[in-house]
Amino acid sequence: MTIKPIRLRSRVVAFVILALVGAAMPFAASAQSASVPDTKTWDGLKGDVFGQKPIGDAGGIITIDAPKRAEDAAIVPIDLHFKTDAATGRIKAVTLIVDENPSPVAAVFQFGKDAGVTHLATRLRVNAYSYVRAIAETEDGKLHMTQTFVKASGGCSAPAMKNQDESLASLGKMKLRVFTAKTPGNEPMTRATEMQLMIRHPNNSGLQMDQVTRYYIPAHFIQGLTVSQGDRLIMSMEGGISISEDPNFRFEFDAKPGEDVKVEAADTEGKKFQDEWPLESSSL
Amino acid sequence: MSEPTRRSVLKTGVFFACCGISHVRLARAQSSPVEALPVKEITGGVFAFAGRPEMMAANNEGEICNVSFIIGDEAVAVIDSGGSVAEGRQLVAAIRARTDKPIRYLINTHMHPDHIFGNAAFGETGAIVVGHHNLPRALTARGDYYLQSYRDAMGSELMADIRIIPPTKLITGEEQLDLGNRKLTLKAWKTAHTDNDLTIFDEQSGTFFTGDLCFIEHLPTMDGSLLGWIAQLEELKGIKATFAVPGHGPVPSAWPQALGQEQRYFDALARDIRKAIADGVPMAEAVKTAAESERNNWRLFDEYNVRNATAAFAELEWE
Numbered sequence: 001m002t003i004k005p006i007r008l009r010s011r012v013v014a015f016v017i018l019a020l021v022g023a024a025m026p027f028a029a030s031a032q033s034a035s036v037p038d039t040k041t042w043d044g045l046k047g048d049v050f051g052q053k054p055i056g057d058a059g060g061i062i063t064i065d066a067p068k069r070a071e072d073a074a075i076v077p078i079d080l081h082f083k084t085d086a087a088t089g090r091i092k093a094v095t096l097i098v099d100e101n102p103s104p105v106a107a108v109f110q111f112g113k114d115a116g117v118t119h120l121a122t123r124l125r126v127n128a129y130s131y132v133r134a135i136a137e138t139e140d141g142k143l144h145m146t147q148t149f150v151k152a153s154g155g156c157s158a159p160a161m162k163n164q165d166e167s168l169a170s171l172g173k174m175k176l177r178v179f180t181a182k183t184p185g186n187e188p189m190t191r192a193t194e195m196q197l198m199i200r201h202p203n204n205s206g207l208q209m210d211q212v213t214r215y216y217i218p219a220h221f222i223q224g225l226t227v228s229q230g231d232r233l234i235m236s237m238e239g240g241i242s243i244s245e246d247p248n249f250r251f252e253f254d255a256k257p258g259e260d261v262k263v264e265a266a267d268t269e270g271k272k273f274q275d276e277w278p279l280e281s282s283s284l
Numbered sequence: 285m286s287e288p289t290r291r292s293v294l295k296t297g298v299f300f301a302c303c304g305i306s307h308v309r310l311a312r313a314q315s316s317p318v319e320a321l322p323v324k325e326i327t328g329g330v331f332a333f334a335g336r337p338e339m340m341a342a343n344n345e346g347e348i349c350n351v352s353f354i355i356g357d358e359a360v361a362v363i364d365s366g367g368s369v370a371e372g373r374q375l376v377a378a379i380r381a382r383t384d385k386p387i388r389y390l391i392n393t394h395m396h397p398d399h400i401f402g403n404a405a406f407g408e409t410g411a412i413v414v415g416h417h418n419l420p421r422a423l424t425a426r427g428d429y430y431l432q433s434y435r436d437a438m439g440s441e442l443m444a445d446i447r448i449i450p451p452t453k454l455i456t457g458e459e460q461l462d463l464g465n466r467k468l469t470l471k472a473w474k475t476a477h478t479d480n481d482l483t484i485f486d487e488q489s490g491t492f493f494t495g496d497l498c499f500i501e502h503l504p505t506m507d508g509s510l511l512g513w514i515a516q517l518e519e520l521k522g523i524k525a526t527f528a529v530p531g532h533g534p535v536p537s538a539w540p541q542a543l544g545q546e547q548r549y550f551d552a553l554a555r556d557i558r559k560a561i562a563d564g565v566p567m568a569e570a571v572k573t574a575a576e577s578e579r580n581n582w583r584l585f586d587e588y589n590v591r592n593a594t595a596a597f598a599e600l601e602w603e
């Protein structure tokens with residue numbers, strides 16, 4: 001599994017300029033004041049993302065948990081659980097969407113055939129009062145959607161970087177944690193192993209003006225990521241700017257003792273990052 | 285390589301439009317005299333107004349942080365403009381009730397709306413806006429979001445005049461400003477409360493204006509780096525001041541005792557979050573109980589603690 005080729009930076013710039021001129025970004029204003037969640041944004045969005053394909057109710061195949069209020073708009077924890085059966089087959093892909101963000105598609109995850117991923121948690125920027133939804137595609141080709149409504153906290157909790165210099169200084173640094181079955185709060189695991197992958201990256205949203213040149217700095221974010229063990233794909237992600245600074249993924253999968261876990265990532269500036277960790281059988 | 289799809293464009297949308305271009309409205313004609321902000325003279329030539337430990341709202345006109353001004357032989361320096369243009373105008377009126385000397389500097393201690401939303405009130409005074417070298421960048425990233433996100437709480441009337449006005453005189457390291465036989469030492473700190481914290485020390489009176497590096501009563505808010513803040517507490521304590529004007533809390537406050545409350549909170553927060561991380565507790569769970577022992581020591585604990593814990597968790601995970 002290789003990482004998708006880097007999209008041309010000029011396209012990003014072009015889009016940024018387009019957005020500025022158009023000034024028609026779906027911004028917080030309308031959604032912010034609405035107290036009753038309506039799905040107008042999604043109704044207009046789903047065709048762009050999924051075409052004419054029917055989207056059914058998740059019915060427990062995929063569930064989503066998020067705080068009702070985004071206390072820190074820059075870091076909103078999202079938790080996904082998957083539960084499939086023989087009829088639908090496994091989940092091939094999950095698309096994570098924040099309706100009211102200027103970049104609604106936060107990420108598209110693909111899962112390896114025998115990866116056995118049952119749980120995935122990450123963190124998002126939530127720009128406004130918004131539905132956060134997850135759409136799973138099962139092996140039978142059907143789409144299953146679940147959603148939750150998140151209220152942006154408003155006020156000075158902006159979905160922006162807190163420590164920009166630090167973020168850039170350690171760009172691309174990765175950390176992998178393996179949670180053992182003995183960890184309190186976790187159910188005892190058999191083959192499934194829980195891991196957490198962290199990548200230092202500003203995952204910059206763009207449109208910040210360079211104060212010296214007066215030009216807009218293009219968005220700079222992780223756009224491709226793969227996690228594999230041995231030759232086996234665990235999962236890959238195609239990401240956008242709605243993933244929080246220092247992207248963070250905690251997931252459970254069927255681990256094979258003794259095989260290394262390998263992570264490759266690429267960002268919009270063409271930088272590639274990779275790291276590898278041995279997975280001791282003792283940690284399973 | 286595939287062509288960018290509509291989907292890929294949806295992922296590269298833009299979070300913030302640039303600040304200051306939207307909703308600019310001419311200031312209202314100031315026919316009616318503006319009431320002066322009830323400042324008190326805490327020592328010779330140093331005046332301060334203590335904000336209320338509340339959330340910014342229409343009924344408090346955003347007057348929640350401490351704002352100050354210092355009068356030298358030749359000129360005046362203002363420290364923070366308040367949380368609305370209405371407050372800023374009252375601050376100007378308070379200055380004009382005491383001196384005719386020009387307002388040479390408007391110093392912004394950092395990016396937060398309660399400290400900068402009043403900047404537009406100083407447009408006609410000719411004051412030079414002064415800030416940390418990171419402040420323009422921070423305002424570019426957040427300005428429009430601030431203008432949007434406070435609309436509900438503050439109401440459109442108060443928001444109408446507010447503009448994001450970044451500093452033009454930028455401070456790196458330490459620099460002095462002279463008000464005429466009165467030297468102010470400005471210091472740009474490393475990331476702590478935010479990545480653009482600036483303090484002001486008035487040598488003549490020994491008054492130390494901490495901005496939001498010091499919170500008393502009002503729960504501190506984390507918008508920079510908990511570790512950075514903790515790491516700089518000793519250096520802060522080393523400032524040889526007679527007393528302090530904190531960003532939030534009683535004016536004046538004893539120095540360096542003023543830092544005691546927040547230090548205790550930081551320790552509790554860091555301890556609880558570190559334990560949760562070590563135990564493998566997920567972020568969403570950990571933030572619900574972190575620093576709970578501090579609840580009764582603060583105002584606005586429910587409004588800010590989970591947010592602080594979330595930011596602290598994301599930071600301390602990298603230790």
Ligand SMILES: [Zn+2]
Pocket residue numbers: 349396398399496531532
């Ligand atoms: Zn403040």
Ligand SMILES: [Zn+2]
Pocket residue numbers: 394396477496505
């Ligand atoms: Zn502040």
